[in-house]
Amino acid sequence: MYQTAVHTIAQTGESLAELAYRQIEEMIVTLKLEPGAIVNERALTDITAMGRTPVREAVQKLAWEGLMEIRPRSGIAIAALNPQDFSKVLDAREGVERVLARDAAHYGAALHHKRLKEAADAMSAALAADDVGSFLMADKIFDTVLGQAAENPFAARLASPLQTHSRRFWFRLQRPGSLQQSAGAHRALINAIVAREPEQAADEASKLINHLRTLAP
Structure with a gap:
């Protein structure tokens, strides 16, 4: 898989x-x-x-x-996994995620939109199958395409390790309903990017981070 x-x-x-x-x-x-x-x-x-x-x-x-x-x-x-560090990762991640989301909405091309929609569909399929592994794969693809669509390699390189740490914490700390909430937050962010609404996309990126904060100890 x-x-x-x-x-x-x-x-x-x-x-x-x-x-x-x-x-x-x-x-x-x-x-x-x-x-x-x-x-x-x-x-x-x-x-x-x-x-x-x-x-x-x-x-x-x-x-x-x-x-x-x-x-x-x-x-x-x-690396050790200390749940108390999750909030620190998210603090560092939020600002750069807003930049990527805003720039992706501004600069993203049709091919990026297609791949983002495919990632959203993959997340929905993973949710329907209750398949966490497939969801994480779709999330990785989403992060990759987001960085490409933003046309900001500096922000993308900064975000990449933070995104990986976040997925690791999410996998460890998820609870019933987390998969559905995360899929919904990603879908809203993707919709804002495809609609070319930079400020809304940035706000949806913050909402995604805020969802992750609910899992932090």
Whole structure:
């Protein structure tokens, strides 16, 4: 199932390192790689079926994003997950999300609109099937397209690790009704972007962050 989403994103011409990154990131977000666990490069190459070079590049990127810690001679530690940090992530994320949403509404092209609608439809399908994994994949695609539509690579690069940390916290802290609320918040944001309403899109981005705040301890 994850490979399908990876293949979809891969149509943009991603490298093997980026594909390895996507796979490892997904395992961290969904806690398949448990917080605090120690892994090694060989295990990651086996899991991803990728070579050492793309896995090593993926690990370096994930370490820079704060999701892994490279410990020489000890292995690679998966970042701890302290629920108290979720609010800090959201505080840092809200401003840049407003910028991305506003710029996507202003600059987004028809192709971006098509992909955003597809992400919204995928979220709705995941909600109907009560499939959290598929929802997270659709959310990742949404974040990727949002960054592209905004035509602001600086904001997109800043937002990307914060979005990943948010998905990880959401997966850990979700409760009954969270999937429906999150899907609805994303749909409202996408509608505002497609309607080319920059200020409304920015406000919908804040509403999405406020929904996430309800899950923070």
